[in-house]
Amino acid sequence: MSAPSDELLAHHKLDRAEYARIEEILGRPPNLVELGIFSVMWSEHCSYKSSKIHLKKFPTSAPWVVCGPGENAGVVDIGDGLVAVFKMESHNHPSFIEPYQGAATGVGGILRDVFTMGARPVALLDALRFGDPAQPRTRHLLGGVVAGIAGYGNCVGVPTVGGECTFHRAYDGNILVNVMCVGVARADRVFYARAAGIGNPVVYVGAKTGRDGIHGATMASAEFSAADTSLRPTVQVGDPFTEKLLIEACLELMERDGIVAIQDMGAAGLTSSSFEMADRGGTGIELDLDAVPLREAGMTAYEIMLSESQERMLLVLEAGREAEAAAIFARWGLDLAVVGRVTDTGRMVIRHGGRVVADLPVAPVSGASPVYDRPATPPAAPRPLDPAFLPTGDDARNSLLRLLGSPDLASKRWIFEQYDWLVGADTIVPPGLGAAVVRVHGTNRALALTTDCTPRYCAADPREGGRQAVAEAWRNLVAVGARPLAITDCLNFGNPERPPVMGQIVACIEGMAEACRALDFPVVSGNVSLYNETEGRAILPTPQVGALGLVEDVDRLVRLDAAREGDLLVLVGECTGWLGASLFLREILGREEGAPPPVDLAVERRNGTFVAAQIAAGRVRACQDLSDGGLAVAVAELCLAAGTGATLLPVAAQDPTGWLFGEDQARYLLAVEPAGLAPLLEAATAAGVPAAEIGGLGGDALTLGRCPPISLAALRAASEGWLPSLMGERAAG
């Protein structure tokens, strides 16, 4: 190839410096197939070139971590000879272009990342961020994304048990669809993606390869412009039925020996799967594209290598095991083809039509992608709330009802009832009650799962926001009686080539890393989604956390709906009435300002450890972490879950608005049997943890101090009404 045109390079999202580096690596100009391969392998999506140096700041190990970042998913020990395998991934750009298929294939992709490691997927969670609910497009996107997640997850038979869904106009042009999958495997049966054994066959299984999704990974690494709806052909189409067959066939094959390596064909398809397997194994691969099962005739080598057709996997088998594997896949009605073999050359040699169409050194393509230390402007310190500004607004009763019916807090029943959250018959704590809890099949253990991030905190103070996202996830796990083990993340930001955005990325990562270290809560997997901006307007920084904890004995877990009339309410943690960057400020007063509540990680750990001990001692019937909307919202949610009213004692000498709606961190609301109160408070004193009885449960209304009571029916109507009404329906039940 002679010197490529600017247009050709732009199409491949490579700059001149990167092109020069390619020529230097090869000692010659690349041909078009090779250029396409470099383009996807060096895309932000595959290479993490803008974030790599910062991702190294995360703690990634702990005694219970079996496998940290770098493989298809993270692996942690959950006892009984079992491991949990989990990861979260973004499918933001495709979901904006075509919400149903974008979200559906997001689910498909993350499932493959998990079962590729030998784990049966047991739970899905989805963290969704949409734009202004008043925009008609938001309804279209929300409806499509939810239907896509449902269409895929329900069919494959993996329960969708939790997640988040919030709204802000900053996501008008770039929604976020972050999908987390959790699987369970035997500890001695975890599979990795390291091609080894010279001469071993490289085997392709699953759906045929078509022309869909070519350059999806490069698309996921670009900003949108208004004209980009023309990108629709790069969005893949999912087939959950084939995925279900693929799961069963792969897990069946994994029951036997014979798999050396296995990797799903996700972003950048055959290219990334083959290069990554060879790179991790320190080997080479010869690929024969004439053997690849194709959906349509006349596909070029370029198209075959870059196709992102879904539901495909690449395996390395022990030589001689091909027939056995083929029989299993045939039984499930799936294609299997030997498409190459492992070599010791360290090169990827690709043949098509009997000709060598690409011959590249593996390590530089996979491992020597450019790494950028992009200039970052440290975020400006947030301006604290003007002390002279005292929120007045509505009375507490009206404020609470408005908050419960606000987009971020309103019940997401309309969403989660479209998901089969119970298939598998192990979902103990269903969606809508804090962290979800899924029993480890056939055992007395369970996994507690949550997704968390508060983008408005991250926007106001990225470092504090990063800390808070991790701390809130940790709290949510503690609150069901789980031992927090590890997190996965999806780091969603705008264009990293803009220093203020890079500043947010660096600060959020550093904040998260501090919290992970302080809470022994390492990062074991994740992904990065940059360029989430349209015409120069970036999303709120959204370092999404997905977290996993272990419930050692399902009989000891606590759940919100277990609280009952007569229980006493105890508030754990210090209340300063912090209203900066609070939901109250935004939803009731229409002001997005102030610093977010500071996260004192030592206090988080101390308070969480205390709460965990009280739960373990059997003194707690229900536990709720305090977050958006503060104490009043936490009590209201507890009432709605338990189906009983509550009374909060009037608090003297305190700003009632801050007391009720402030968002101080490291706090929990406990429902305690009366007999448990005294020992609990004594233990709190001994541990130096602030804890106070603040009221009790009973009746059919919530009374906040001196405010008139709010009936449970009114609370429920406020909470349940908003989303169905947005989507043009009446609330169910």
Next chain:
Amino acid sequence: MRAAVITFPGSNCDRDLAVALETCLGQKVARVWHADRELPPVDLVGLPGGFSFGDYLRCGAIAARAPIMAAVRRHAERGGYVLGICNGFQILTEAGLLPGALVRNAGLRFVCRTVRLAVANRNTPFTSAFGAGPVAIPVAHHDGNYVIDREGLARLEGEGRIAFRYLDNPNGSVADIAGVLGPRGNVLGLMPHPERAVDPLLGSEDGRPLFASLLAAA
């Protein structure tokens, strides 16, 4: 009581049904592949929920023509018990073992929630162990809206072949029908998932009487 559960490509409640049957019947359950032509010697055959053949064409339409279905038909003709849950119910209507059809929910969306059911006929091998009150059992389906012609409905009503009715109809089914029996009373299809309601940890044990009824009938 000896029981078997059939797995079609795309079934996803086959394990759950087998576990529930083993829990409630106290006996190992045979697993049968859709391409098999014979059933093992059993009293009960379970057709599980899921998305057999991806629900492509019509829910249950392709599975209804799977090789094993001829054996299921013979089993039913011999008087053996057949239980189709959710997609299994759809398969039984597509196979002509039960009347009527299941079409898209009236709300056009998948719905997963626990619903209240009335046991409409307690004098059947599937329902004799239920008490008089309503039961809470989850549904999870996109196509659970039961339809049948006027004469067919009259026959079902007249012959006591409506086993369960929704008290809060989630899908628009005619006459709130949640489960129907075949002409001889030995084949039951229902959209709710009793196999998800046998474990107190999951919130309801109201599915157990269905399996207890079968145990008593055997």
